Amino acid sequence: MKKMISVSILAANFLELGKDIEMLNKSEADWIHIDVMDGVFVPNFSFGMQITKRISGISKKPLDVHLMINDPHKYLKSFKDAGASLITVHFEARNDTQENIREIKSFGLKAGVVISPETSVIAFEKFIPDVDVFMLMSVHPGFGGQRFIERTYDKIKELKCLISSKSSNALIEVDGGVDLSNAKKLADAGADILVAGNSIFSSPDPVEYISELKEAIG
């Protein structure tokens, strides 16, 4: 399967969000990554289902919704209705991950589980039969523009072994601090989807930067 880029709009210009989505529509981006924060699970706020729904109305790319919230089960249906294609919940969130996965799948959506940098990969093991995407945070959740955590490469390799040992087709997504300096190495280590925000939006030509990322990961 071709490796993919999911663009985090946390780094977009919120006053011109529509223009940025149109720009991504014309780019080689595979997904649009939407970071939802509740000010409790992470010390920051971002956006919720209303903005997600408006984005879904104009986006030609599927929406990859990353819930950094403590009680995802309360909002899964709302994000489904808002147009999510993939919903990813944190293993560290307060409620039952297995139950969240079951509900996301019952909507006919792709289900993802994500771990923060301090959580070990083995936490994913029991979810392998049911999950489409396992995501590794390569920065601390809550903010864009942080420095990439180097230990992520080892976690990708460990996760790849774990997934293969269970004959699963689950994809590996890596979120945070991704740019042209590490994208190829991440793909070579086994990542299937790379999330990038600041590196894309701070470049002079985001469409070109996305093309270069895609070329780097092959």
Ligand code: DX5
């Ligand atoms: C961090 C978010 C990431 C972030 C990635 O809490 O989950 O998705 O927006 O942005 P960059 O690429 O700027 O690290």
Ligand code: ZN
């Ligand atoms: Zn994210």
